Every structure is written in structure tokens, then in C-alpha cells.
Amino acid sequence: MKNPSNPTEFPRFTMPHRGLLLLAGIYTILWGAFFRWFGPTVLNWLAMDAGLEGWSGTLFYGSLGMIAGLLVFLSAFYPISWVYLMGLGIVMKVASLVSFLILYMGDMAWNKRLGFHLIFNETLWLIPLTIILWKALQVKKYLKSLSDQ
Numbered sequence: 001m002k003n004p005s006n007p008t009e010f011p012r013f014t015m016p017h018r019g020l021l022l023l024a025g026i027y028t029i030l031w032g033a034f035f036r037w038f039g040p041t042v043l044n045w046l047a048m049d050a051g052l053e054g055w056s057g058t059l060f061y062g063s064l065g066m067i068a069g070l071l072v073f074l075s076a077f078y079p080i081s082w083v084y085l086m087g088l089g090i091v092m093k094v095a096s097l098v099s100f101l102i103l104y105m106g107d108m109a110w111n112k113r114l115g116f117h118l119i120f121n122e123t124l125w126l127i128p129l130t131i132i133l134w135k136a137l138q139v140k141k142y143l144k145s146l147s148d149q
Helices: 015-047 058-075 083-104 112-124 126-148
Strands: none
Touching: 015 058, 015 083, 015 112, 015 126, 058 083, 083 112, 083 126, 112 126
16 A cells, blocks of 8 residues: 555565575575685686696685675675675675686686686676665665654
């Protein structure tokens, strides 16, 4: 039922938003763990060449991914209060993408596995996470306007 005295609809942060934050956080933590502990093997699998040697930096890249995932995961518990934690998790996810491109793309040829990792695991998650962050900021702004009245 709409309130006639308040013609504007208030913004909503729904449970599916939290669910996506939890899912994105866990997914990012798991991929970060794969790179942290099985880095050279995962990179050889992505490169589709088992003979590549000398991969380094997987500990850094995996740790960065795990931290980004943890920040996104934790922000799901109090998304309006911890909106900056969510934003920091998204920034870390972008840093993870950039570090992958800097560390590994020079030595790897483009293939379906690498495309899956870069597009789905790194880039595609940024779209729903950014939308969720925007919704959380809207709700936070709305709640602040109510307390100012």
C-alpha cells in the first residue's frame, strides 16, 4: 500500500542482494585459494600448456583474491553499515584483475579457459557487485535523510 504523503518510493536492499554478495565473496575466496596453493598448476591448466615453467607471483595473486573475496563476503552481513567494506572489496577485485593481466598475460596465449577466468571470474562479477553497491549507497543516503528530518 502506498503512502499518499510520501510520493517517492524508498530504495530497497533485498535478500537476493545479500545472497549475491555472499556467493561472489565465496567464489572469489575459492579462486584465490586455488591460485594461492595450486598456482603453477592452475596457470598451466589455464595456458593449456603443461610444459610452462617458472610461474611466479601466484602467492600474491591468490592472496589478493582471497582478501577481495573476504571483504565482499563480510560486507553481506551488514551491507548498509559496511558499504565501504563492499566498495573496498570491489576495488580489490579490480586490482586482482589488473594484477593478473600484468603478471601473466604476457606469457599466455588467449584460449577458452583463460577467457573464462578473465571474463567470468574476474570481470563479470564486477557488474552485479557495482549495482549492489549502488543500491546500498541509495539506502544509506535515504536512511541518513530520514535521520536528518
